[in-house]
Amino acid sequence: MIMTAHRTQIKTRFSRHHRPRAVVSSVVCTGTARIVYNAASGMLKGSVVDSCDNNFAVNGVLHQPFSIDEPSTSLADFFITDGDDGSQFSVLNIPVEWLPIVNVVTKATHYHLRISHATIRFETKELLIGNRADLEIAQHLGAIVEREAGERPSVHLGPMTIKIVASQRTEPGFRRESLCENHSVPIVEQSEDFLV
Incomplete structure (x- = not known):
């Protein structure tokens, strides 16, 4: 064979x-934000909660710390973290304005925060200082805000809208x-x- x-x-x-x-992911949120500015580090820290109790942490780093002697507008990089799944988003070079507001009773000048951008919008409607700020931080921002020794932080309370769409090829x-x-x-x- x-x-x-x-x-x-x-x-x-x-x-x-x-x-x-x-892969497309997005954050679309409109709710009440509480933001604390740390003058020593030049950082904005806080959170926004929408009507469905969705929570997003908001961290901003100013390119130059705010000073009353400098122009009232500066740039900041923002980092948004979804409280449910931990997704993180960053938005760079966002204009941040500090608007001087004079208290009609004490005649003291306070600075309100305003962010007007396509991705992030915020405006201080109420500035909480002293014991009211301490109470707000204890109830809503305790795990987010780190206090400097001897610092009496103020809380910027107001509406915030976040619209971020990110795609990864x-x-x-x-x-x-x-x-x-x-x-x-x-x-x-x-x-x-x-x-x-």
Whole structure:
């Protein structure tokens, strides 16, 4: 008995089979915000809670700490954290305004915070100082706000709107075609597995 061995040559090529996919995540929130400004670090810290009790932590870092001797508008980088799933978003170079408001009783000048941007909007409607600020921090911002020694923080209370849409491009899957020497029909292997 004579056995004959046949060898079949296989050529394999790889090609992308569709456009890159995108993972889209977003934050759309309108609610009441409580923001504390730390003059020593130049940071804004607080949170916003919407009508459905969704909570977002808001952290802002001013490029230059606020000073009454400097212009009333500066830029800040904001970092938003979703309280439910921990998703984090950053928005850079947001204009922050400090508006001087004179108290009609004490004649003291206080500065209200205003952020007017397509992604973040906020305006101080009530400035809480002294014991009222301490109470607000204890009830709503205790885990967020770190106090400096001897500092009496003030709380900016007002409406905030956040609209952020972020997309992350992912590479498309690969399609592998194997052509056999004696067959005209290609064998197609396709996978969407991220581990491939």
